[in-house]
Amino acid sequence: MADGGGGWQPPRPCEAYRAEWKLCRSARHFLHHYYVHGERPSCEQWRRDLARCRDWEERRSAEAQRSLCESERARVQAAQKHALVWTPRQSPPADWHLPLPQEEKDE
């Protein structure tokens, strides 16, 4: 977590938390989520994060900062919890940016 005294700010603007919460609660998202996961979405975490973001903006609350960081780290870990099927690259393939052979360009 970045040092709160060194210019820390919420990972997302408070407006982004509000937009995510609103989207999560929409009927359309309910339908998408049910279609994909077979259950209703849970939007409570977005609401909490929005409240903490506003709390930090108004009072620079250390508790709000800690909770926000914890919540976002949990999201990152949830996205990375499955073992990868393949080995990640450190850079794109060597031939990725090579031009096409001249005869293909001429077609």
Add this chain to the structure above:
Amino acid sequence: MPAAPRAGPGTQALEPSPLPIVKPTSEGVRLPSRGCVCGWWRSLTAGRRLLPSLTRWFWTLSLSSNLASSAVNTDRHFSCEDCHGHIVLCQNNIRSEAHMSRVVTHELIHAFDHCRAHVHWFSNVRHLACSEVRAANLSGDCSLVNELFRLRFGLKQHHQTCVRDRAILSILAVRNISKEVAQKAVAEVFESCFNDLEPFGRIPHNKTYARYAHRDFQNRDRYYSNI
């Protein structure tokens, strides 16, 4: 650009070759940077018409009755070209802008996977399965509306059923393996690859989701430096 060779009902892979053979779907194909079988093919078809030894083989491929009763002309009916890592779109099989967008997104996901990981497209069917699961999941191929148009009805968790089925179909279209092998590969990688939502971070069901994914991407430096 010459049309890419097309697979369709009744077509099969050519005889086993030491070089990989990529059979595209009727919509488009991502061609990795490997040579095709052109040299071998040219030696067999020398000239504009198939050698007689191959004619009987094509009869047994269950081609359409029109094609089976006509001579097959290699210049007209086949395209054999080097594959240089670009996306080929079969423009006459793409029906609308939305369809094109979906096909391009599908192929770009394969290109993205090729760029970010060591994907062994031809020697590891699990790698291919993973990319096909991701492409079916994230491209819009399996939206509720598209499934309804295919007369495949389902709601609760049906998206996952569609992703599995379409990934298996895609694998079978480009690899000469049995359905059981394809199903096993998809089953083994499904949990990991279905939940790999890169580069979006979410399934982009519509423009709103895509806009939010782009916003998160633009915000990534602030995000990762403050958690």
